Amino acid sequence: MEDIDYIKENRLEDTGFSYTLNLIGGKYKMQALYAISLNHSPLRYNAMKRLLSPISFKSLTNTLKDLEHSGLIYRKEYPQIPPKVEYGLTDLGKSLIPVLDTICTWGEKQMK
Amino acid sequence: MEDIDYIKENRLEDTGFSYTLNLIGGKYKMQALYAISLNHSPLRYNAMKRLLSPISFKSLTNTLKDLEHSGLIYRKEYPQIPPKVEYGLTDLGKSLIPVLDTICTWGEKQMK
DNA sequence: CAGAATCCTGCGCGATACTG
DNA sequence: CAGTATCGCGCAGGATTCTG
Numbered sequence: 001m002e003d004i005d006y007i008k009e010n011r012l013e014d015t016g017f018s019y020t021l022n023l024i025g026g027k028y029k030m031q032a033l034y035a036i037s038l039n040h041s042p043l044r045y046n047a048m049k050r051l052l053s054p055i056s057f058k059s060l061t062n063t064l065k066d067l068e069h070s071g072l073i074y075r076k077e078y079p080q081i082p083p084k085v086e087y088g089l090t091d092l093g094k095s096l097i098p099v100l101d102t103i104c105t106w107g108e109k110q111m112k
Numbered sequence: 113m114e115d116i117d118y119i120k121e122n123r124l125e126d127t128g129f130s131y132t133l134n135l136i137g138g139k140y141k142m143q144a145l146y147a148i149s150l151n152h153s154p155l156r157y158n159a160m161k162r163l164l165s166p167i168s169f170k171s172l173t174n175t176l177k178d179l180e181h182s183g184l185i186y187r188k189e190y191p192q193i194p195p196k197v198e199y200g201l202t203d204l205g206k207s208l209i210p211v212l213d214t215i216c217t218w219g220e221k222q223m224k
Numbered sequence: 225c226a227g228a229a230t231c232c233t234g235c236g237c238g239a240t241a242c243t244g
Numbered sequence: 245c246a247g248t249a250t251c252g253c254g255c256a257g258g259a260t261t262c263t264g
Contacts, residue, residue: 019222056259107131110132
């Protein structure tokens with residue numbers, strides 16, 4: 001059995017690996033999720049923009065929409081003036097935190 | 113202490129999280145590393161191109177160069193005709209596999 | 225304050241052709 | 245086979261303006 005044959009049985013697209021990256025592989029998606037996680041509570045729109053700086057309004061909005069449609073975060077709107085919107089992790093999103101933590105931990109080890 | 117203050121003490125750029133993403137956050141970098149890992153042995157240039165399809169020559173070359181400069185993979189050239197070049201994981205690159213595995217495992221769980 | 229709507233730009237990336 | 249070199253463009257993403 002050759003290298004290539006082995007890989008063929010494990011087509012990259014068929015693995016959970018690609019599945020996950022399709023959900024959080026965007027430019028700011030992991031950072032957005034991790035920012036909420038680090039904060040230990042929901043974040044408001046402008047707070048997220050500051051944290052993900054230099055992200056633009058457009059990218060932030062798109063990122064948040066994608067994550068919401070993927071069921072990883074929820075959007076809670078307070079009907080008041082001035083408006084207030086919070087973004088928090090869903091249970092599914094929370095289940096991703098250990099994954100993001102391993103990324104963080106690996107980096108911390110290398111930085112020393 | 114407010115939400116924001118908490119985050120301020122944990123600036124996203126100062127965490128290992130951003131450090132790691134700077135190394136493997138590119139469009140094909142994680143996939144490239146994981147492809148080598150799945151194969152359990154070094155991969156040749158054209159084999160990688162097939163696996164990362166529809167990647168272009170240019171992107172593949174850049175991806176491999178970046179990963180090599182980051183010390184995550186090594187490049188071994190066999191001086192023969194026709195040429196043969198293999199890309200494998202360095203020890204540092206191997207240390208990332210558990211991280212990539214958690215990404216894969218999470219995805220597999222969701223796919224069911 | 226939290227976006228939506230426009231316009232605009234760079235450059236990431238692909239396609240193709242060529243070489244040792 | 246494993247790349248480089250060149251060209252060109254699509255579209256992700258930025259900047260700005262406007263609104264409930």
